[in-house]
Amino acid sequence: MPELPEVQTVVNSLKNKLIGRTIISIENPNGYLNVFHKLSIKDFNNYITTKIIKNIKRIGKYIIIELNDGFISIHLRMTGKLLFNESYKKKHISAKFLFEKNNYLIFDDVRKFGRIYYSENLSWLNEKIGIDPLSVNFSQEWLHKKLSYRKRMIKSLLFDQSFIAGLGNIYIDESLWKSKIHPLTIASKLSKNDVKKLHNAIVNILKKAIKFQGTTIINFYFDKNKKGNYGEKLYVYGRNNMNCLRCNEIITKIVVSQRGTHICYNCQKQK
DNA sequence: ACGAATGTTGCGGG
DNA sequence: ACCCGCAACATTCG
Numbered sequence: 113m114p115e116l117p118e119v120q121t122v123v124n125s126l127k128n129k130l131i132g133r134t135i136i137s138i139e140n141p142n143g144y145l146n147v148f149h150k151l152s153i154k155d156f157n158n159y160i161t162t163k164i165i166k167n168i169k170r171i172g173k174y175i176i177i178e179l180n181d182g183f184i185s186i187h188l189r190m191t192g193k194l195l196f197n198e199s200y201k202k203k204h205i206s207a208k209f210l211f212e213k214n215n216y217l218i219f220d221d222v223r224k225f226g227r228i229y230y231s232e233n234l235s236w237l238n239e240k241i242g243i244d245p246l247s248v249n250f251s252q253e254w255l256h257k258k259l260s261y262r263k264r265m266i267k268s269l270l271f272d273q274s275f276i277a278g279l280g281n282i283y284i285d286e287s288l289w290k291s292k293i294h295p296l297t298i299a300s301k302l303s304k305n306d307v308k309k310l311h312n313a314i315v316n317i318l319k320k321a322i323k324f325q326g327t328t329i330i331n332f333y334f335d336k337n338k339k340g341n342y343g344e345k346l347y348v349y350g351r352n353n354m355n356c357l358r359c360n361e362i363i364t365k366i367v368v369s370q371r372g373t374h375i376c377y378n379c380q381k382q383k
Numbered sequence: 384a385c386g387a388a389t390g391t392t393g394c395g396g397g
Numbered sequence: 398a399c400c401c402g403c404a405a406c407a408t409t410c411g
Contacts, residue, residue, distance in 0.1 A: 330390085
């Protein structure tokens with residue numbers, strides 16, 4: 113269930129394995145239709161067969177495979193995993209890419225929410241997706257300006273991928289705890305200092321999480337079943353009924369935007 | 384045993 | 398604009 117750091121970790125681990133490969137074909141061994149969005153497996157093959165992988169990168173939570181002509185974009189959603197030349201069980205395979213010399217890439221996805229797109233360019237994605245929180249353009253000033261007129265609660269706004277692209281439930285809870293902001297606070301009510309702390313928290317937490325190769329709760333793996341190690345660095349996410357690591361009060365779990373939300377009522381006072 | 388919850392997103396309705 | 402409920406799906410937990 114990857115967010116930005118997990119997606120970046122997958123991209124980093126696949127880079128050396130995929131660049132330079134020639135695509136022979138893509139198969140869907142279990143016949144799932146929704147994986148390719150609106151395209152049929154036949155059309156998808158027509159688009160990508162014989163093409164060469166030039167680069168692989170991340171945009172928001174999307175994995176972008178740049179071909180010599182066109183792009184494959186992959187969203188892992190909740191349980192998607194990409195396995196290069198690893199043994200696998202057929203049961204939950206959404207797709208299998210075949211490359212030269214019997215190399216292959218498996219898209220394993222228990223819940224089948226994951227999607228694979230083909231497009232000539234990335235304009236559809238760039239139009240749909242917001243700022244990357246690790247880009248230089250994501251500044252305190254930018255964030256303050258953008259939050260100053262928004263009437264939504266901050267957590268639901270941070271969830272909005274057309275606003276900021278890459279945050280999800282874990283890193284939102286962590287960022288709000290770090291900056292001592294209550295998730296239900298209306299965005300425009302945040303002070304300049306709140307926004308400064310929030311901005312710092314987001315950037316620092318994401319960078320650190322990438323350094324630790326993401327968070328594995330249950331399903332996130334990359335490479336040969338490697339887990340992310342940021343789980344042990346979490347301050348609030350998943351710590352319901354445990355002590356706050358800053359003030360020692362008890363962490364509470366509530367529901368915000370239909371998602372489990374972990375807060376310290378003592379540290380994160382609602383405005 | 385069965386309902387709830389899981390790291391995501393998209394859509395329809397008010 | 399913004400919020401909510403639900404849907405897509407499988408598995409695990411209490």
